[in-house]
Each structure stands twice: as structure tokens, then as C-alpha cells.
Amino acid sequence: MNKGLFAILGMGFAAALITGCATTPATREVALDRAPITSKLEPQDVRRTVEKMAESLxxxxxxxxxxxxxxxxxxxxxLKNRTTQHVDMVSITDSLRMQLLRSGMFRFVDKSTAGTDIEFMDAQANLGLTDQKKAIKPGQQSAAQMFLTGALTEMKTQVGRTTDQYFKFSMVLKDLRSGELLWADEQEIRKESTRPRMGF
Amino acid sequence: MSRVKGVLAAVALAAGLAALTGCVETAGTSVTTDHLTGNTLVLEDSTRLRDQIQVLRVNYDEVNGLKRVHVTLQSTKHRRLRMHYRISWFDANGMEIDPSTKTYRGLIIEGRDSMTVTGLANSPAGVTSKLRVRDLEAAD
Structure with missing residues (x-):
């Protein structure tokens, strides 16, 4: 009787083990603000930084x-990336621009798309497809009165199995006419990770 | 026969423990403030969190045409607490404004200490703020 029961339990465990060894990785959607997985800069750190900087400004x-x-x-x-980690700094500034734009306090120009602007204007002027009365001529764009800039820096300390990583986002808002700094702030992030005693 | 019952009881206990450890409570404390009337509603949905942290004070003001809220939280424990908080904003119709731009931020409170968290509306249309505090374990 007992042997039979143990055999069934054993088979159950074996079946559970086998089904747990599937080759397809388990994938699921997770919250954007999940708990940290590594001591590196993670998406939730970037999101928090953008929110903090927008609120501060x-x-x-x-x-x-x-x-x-x-x-x-x-x-x-x-932002300038002065860390050893690859971080998409353009994406961070895009997110910040979006949050500031939604506040309605500023108007924005984007110098990085100036090349595309010229291509469009050139096409409108020269391809013969556009009504020349309606074609946009160069030399009419708004001038940036202020600009935002900044940098991301890091410090890393490793003691034994523990890695301590410190990141600092610093940003300034500068008035182009007067050259004065109107606003500056920084966001510090410090993380610690410890490798297990066993394992690779 | 009694040995079989013992084995079954052990299996049931193990299954019960596994189920319990898999259930992380994600409910927490929320503080909803109407900046037009000044009414504040505090909801403590987690008994565990309620025993750790209390809402001490809620202040609000306005800067550059945007509403701002300051909520002071007090730890009732002698040890360091690690929490997450998020302040979201709602317009006059009760619709949440740009929910994806407001994130959960880390909050570390030392024993018996209090901390003030501040949130700024992401649009001039934001008139109601809602602070949510959750346990760090609730983060996925």
C-alpha cells in the first residue's frame, strides 16, 4: 500500500520536474517600476530621474x-554619458522634453532634426510638387532662448563580493542671451549588489 | 496507514506554504487630496503597512500655476523601512493625467523618523493628487 503511494508521489515529482524543464523561456509583462535586478542603471532609475528633473525645473x-x-x-x-555603461541619452532627453512640453510652460525647437527640416524645405522649393505660395521658406524658424544640458557620471566600488555603484544625473538650464544658469539640479542613485557565495 | 497520513499532511503543508509565499500583498496606503476643496482621504488597505507607517500631515500649494502636494509620513517601527511611493494627478473630471509619467520612487525611512514626499502636477489641469505607498516587496 505504502509502496504504491510513494511510487505515485515519485512519479508526480518526476513529471513536475520534467515539465519544469521546458526549453521555451517563461515571458510575462511586468510593471514599469519593478524592483531593481542589477546594480546597473535600469529603466526605472531613468524614469524616476526624468520625473524628478521635470518637477524640479x-x-x-x-x-x-x-x-x-x-x-x-x-x-x-x-546629456553627456560619462559612464562605462551604454545608456541611450537621447531617449532620456526625449522623455524629459515630452514631460516639459505637456506642462505648457515652454515651446520647443529640436536642433537634432534641422537636417530633415532643410530636406523638406529643399524638396518643397525644388521638386515642383508644392504650391510655391504655400511652400515653407528657410529663415523663419523660432530661435531657442534657453537650452537644457547635463551629464551622467558614475562611481563604482567593489569590495569582495559586494559591488557599490553610484550614478549622478546633473542638469542645467541656461539662458542663451544672458548666459546665466537659471536652474540646476541633480539626481543621485546608489545601488549595491552582492554575489552569492556559491555559483558562477 | 498513519505514516501515509503523515506524508499527505506534509505535502499539503508544503503546498500551502508555497501558495502563501507566492502571494505578495500589493495593496497599500493611499492619500487622496482635492486641491480645490482641501479635502483629504486616507485609505489604509494593508494592515501590515498600516502598522509600519502613518500619514502625519498633508500640505498643498501652487507653483508656476501647477498644484503641489507635500505628505509627511511617519515610521512607527524602530528599524529602517524601505517603501515605494507614487503621486499621480487627476483632472477636474477625475481622469488621471499621463499616468505613465508618474513613477514609483524609493523611500527609505529610518526608525521612528518622518519624511515628507512632494509631488508636482504634470499639467495645470491636475487638481487632485493621489499618493500611493506600497511595500518594497510589492514591486515585481
């Missing part, structure tokens, strides 16, 4: 004075 008294009742024209320069 929009609530800064110096920015309020400079903006007044107008909506100044702003350009966002991609």
Missing part, C-alpha cells in the same frame, strides 16, 4: 522669473 523660482507670462523657446541637448 517646473517648480523652480528662478525659472518662473525667467519665463514670466511668456512661453520661451527651449532646446534640449542630449
Amino acid at each position: 517646473l517648480s523652480a523660482p528662478g525659472v518662473r522669473e525667467a519665463v514670466g507670462g511668456n512661453r520661451p523657446v527651449l532646446d534640449v541637448e542630449p
